[in-house]
Amino acid sequence: MAALTRTAARAAGTLASAARVPVWLAGIAGADKSFAKNPILGSPTLNRLGLHAARVQLAARMAEQRRARMAPLVDPADRAAFDRDGIVIKRDFLDPETFRALKDEIFGRRFAARELRQGQAVQRMVPLGRDTLPGLPQLSALVSHPALRGLTYYAASRAGEPVYYLQTVVAEPDGPNDPQTALHADTFHATTKGWFFLHDVAEEEGPFVYVPGSHRLTPERLAWERAQSVAARGHANSHHAAGSFRIREEDLPGLGYGAPVRVAVPANTLVIADTFGFHARAPSLRASTRVTVHTYIRRNPFLPWTGLDPKALPGLRGRELALYLGFQDLKRRLTGRGAPWRPVGPVTVDAPAQV
Numbered sequence: 001m002a003a004l005t006r007t008a009a010r011a012a013g014t015l016a017s018a019a020r021v022p023v024w025l026a027g028i029a030g031a032d033k034s035f036a037k038n039p040i041l042g043s044p045t046l047n048r049l050g051l052h053a054a055r056v057q058l059a060a061r062m063a064e065q066r067r068a069r070m071a072p073l074v075d076p077a078d079r080a081a082f083d084r085d086g087i088v089i090k091r092d093f094l095d096p097e098t099f100r101a102l103k104d105e106i107f108g109r110r111f112a113a114r115e116l117r118q119g120q121a122v123q124r125m126v127p128l129g130r131d132t133l134p135g136l137p138q139l140s141a142l143v144s145h146p147a148l149r150g151l152t153y154y155a156a157s158r159a160g161e162p163v164y165y166l167q168t169v170v171a172e173p174d175g176p177n178d179p180q181t182a183l184h185a186d187t188f189h190a191t192t193k194g195w196f197f198l199h200d201v202a203e204e205e206g207p208f209v210y211v212p213g214s215h216r217l218t219p220e221r222l223a224w225e226r227a228q229s230v231a232a233r234g235h236a237n238s239h240h241a242a243g244s245f246r247i248r249e250e251d252l253p254g255l256g257y258g259a260p261v262r263v264a265v266p267a268n269t270l271v272i273a274d275t276f277g278f279h280a281r282a283p284s285l286r287a288s289t290r291v292t293v294h295t296y297i298r299r300n301p302f303l304p305w306t307g308l309d310p311k312a313l314p315g316l317r318g319r320e321l322a323l324y325l326g327f328q329d330l331k332r333r334l335t336g337r338g339a340p341w342r343p344v345g346p347v348t349v350d351a352p353a354q355v
């Protein structure tokens with residue numbers, strides 16, 4: 001009887017897996033990156049035959065073609081810096097008066113926020129979108145600033161509606177290690193993250209770290225990607241297994257890249273990076289709280305066009321993050337799993353951590 005039950009359970013499992021094959025295949029044609037969650041992507045045999053490497057190579061070629069079409073959106077000097085380094089750092093981005101007005105609008109006000117603890121750092125997030133931006137004219141102007149948008153689109157290699165949120169990082173130097181302090185690529189294709197800094201960030205306050213030029217797919221990087229992909233599924237580091245490959249600093253020269261740089265910047269600086277390039281958050285050597293306006297875009301890397309973004313349609317525009325968080329809340333209620341961004345109620349953006 002027990003053997004029969006086991007056979008039935010195995011058969012049910014096989015059927016359930018078969019039903020998911022189309023979903024896994026669609027993920028391969030899109031932005032799926034987790035070797036642990038998608039067994040086709042995670043297959044050592046297929047990756048030995050070059051599945052992951054082919055996706056990396058095709059995505060890089062498509063990104064190059066899309067960026068060439070979006071070049072007019074970006075100032076030539078910024079474009080040259082981005083093409084060379086994969087990161088653009090623009091100091092004094094706003095004029096002093098506008099910057100002061102923006103800070104007045106943000107600080108001293110209470111926002112409905114969420115928090116996530118990762119090791120020694122707590123991140124606080126206040127989504128900025130259709131539900132929150134009305135009544136915030138300075139933030140509204142910043143998130144539609146043509147230079148910010150142009151750079152974001154170019155770095156992401158596609159236009160569309162970016163996600164924006166107020167991001168606070170409360171770093172507590174005595175806690176356990178923060179997983180974001182390991183050098184890594186976010187995914188297998190060009191994608192962007194950007195920060196507009198409201199505070200100065202000193203060297204010892206956990207600045208962003210980036211490996212200049214590591215957004216470029218060198219032949220050595222492609223070979224490294226292929227090697228990682230074969231064993232990624234069972235990697236001890238869950239982020240690595242999920243497709244955000246970790247790398248040791250001593251392995252960078254072998255991929256044709258230089259040393260990481262710390263992006264310690266004054267307030268009123270905009271930083272836009274392609275996070276296919278290797279990056280990290282440096283460990284904070286002292287307690288610090290920093291607030292930025294954070295932005296990102298991540299989409300299907302294989303599409304030839306730069307626009308046609310379903311997330312920019314009326315009804316969805318400016319709601320991607322709110323919808324994602326609502327979905328995660330529901331998933332957590334139903335299954336006990338889901339992104340642990342805990343609502344902490346209305347707080348000021350620079351309040352102490354609540355979780």
Ligand SMILES: [Fe+2]
Binds near residue numbers: 184185186
């Ligand atoms: Fe990252």
